[in-house]
Amino acid sequence: MRLLQLCFFALVLVVAPAIARSAEHNAIFVPSFFDPHHHPAKPDMTGLNSIRFVTEDDYPPFHFALPDGTLAGFDVDLARAICEELKVACTIQVRRFDLLAAAIDDNQADALLAALRIDAQNRKRFDFTAPYYATPARFVTSAKSTLVATPEGLAGKTVGVVAKTAQEAYLTTFFPKVKRKSYPTRAALRAALRKGEIDAFFDDAISSAFWIAGTDSHGCCAFRGGPYTESRYFGEGVGIAVKKGNKQLRDALNYALAALSAKGVYTDLYLKYFPIGFY
Numbered sequence: 001m002r003l004l005q006l007c008f009f010a011l012v013l014v015v016a017p018a019i020a021r022s023a024e025h026n027a028i029f030v031p032s033f034f035d036p037h038h039h040p041a042k043p044d045m046t047g048l049n050s051i052r053f054v055t056e057d058d059y060p061p062f063h064f065a066l067p068d069g070t071l072a073g074f075d076v077d078l079a080r081a082i083c084e085e086l087k088v089a090c091t092i093q094v095r096r097f098d099l100l101a102a103a104i105d106d107n108q109a110d111a112l113l114a115a116l117r118i119d120a121q122n123r124k125r126f127d128f129t130a131p132y133y134a135t136p137a138r139f140v141t142s143a144k145s146t147l148v149a150t151p152e153g154l155a156g157k158t159v160g161v162v163a164k165t166a167q168e169a170y171l172t173t174f175f176p177k178v179k180r181k182s183y184p185t186r187a188a189l190r191a192a193l194r195k196g197e198i199d200a201f202f203d204d205a206i207s208s209a210f211w212i213a214g215t216d217s218h219g220c221c222a223f224r225g226g227p228y229t230e231s232r233y234f235g236e237g238v239g240i241a242v243k244k245g246n247k248q249l250r251d252a253l254n255y256a257l258a259a260l261s262a263k264g265v266y267t268d269l270y271l272k273y274f275p276i277g278f279y
Contacts, residue, residue, distance in 0.1 A: 028277035050089035054109035131237025136227030149225025160201035209278035
């Protein structure tokens, strides 16, 4: 299964430029996390000659190993672009996810770039850059459905959700009139929609986007309505983590992220790895 997943993302890397061109870069909404009118001055780089990033290789499309062992992914290319922007040497170490934080604590790496959420617990251990992406939640229905994804439009309808998730908590709070049906896994949730057992499901938008476009969905389904991004439920986004107190590196990374956004590099990387819009 993992090999098939990696092959799919390898295929995405090949076809993404064509998809992006056909979409003319405007059919897919690319989120912006940086004020285009604010141009921060380049921070003091004295002594900052290299950055040692640490990530893992089993979370496509963010960071993963291709079948030939090559490290690829949105986070990987972003790290390389940051180093190029700052004109510093760059290394990217690979570790198991549960060992990433220790690499920062033990000074074996400088920056953790591995889809780490900015939240209260992680803030106790690390300083973070500004977020460089966030994962919204969205409704998915049958492609032929005419449902309106609002509390009123879904009232009385059966909506699936994975149990004990932020999506379940949000659905319970803000869509009280739906008939909520919880499932233990995403696979079970998606199968229920394909079989017509539910009218819609509410889930993570990124994984849903790749499922919708992949072979497992058999072209059954589509997003309905817009993204839900409330930070109380879905977090403040994902940032690059550095050791507490390392202001110089954090400022340098924030400068590079803002510069890459202003120059369109971020957009190019986003369209390369996320040719299927999830906002």
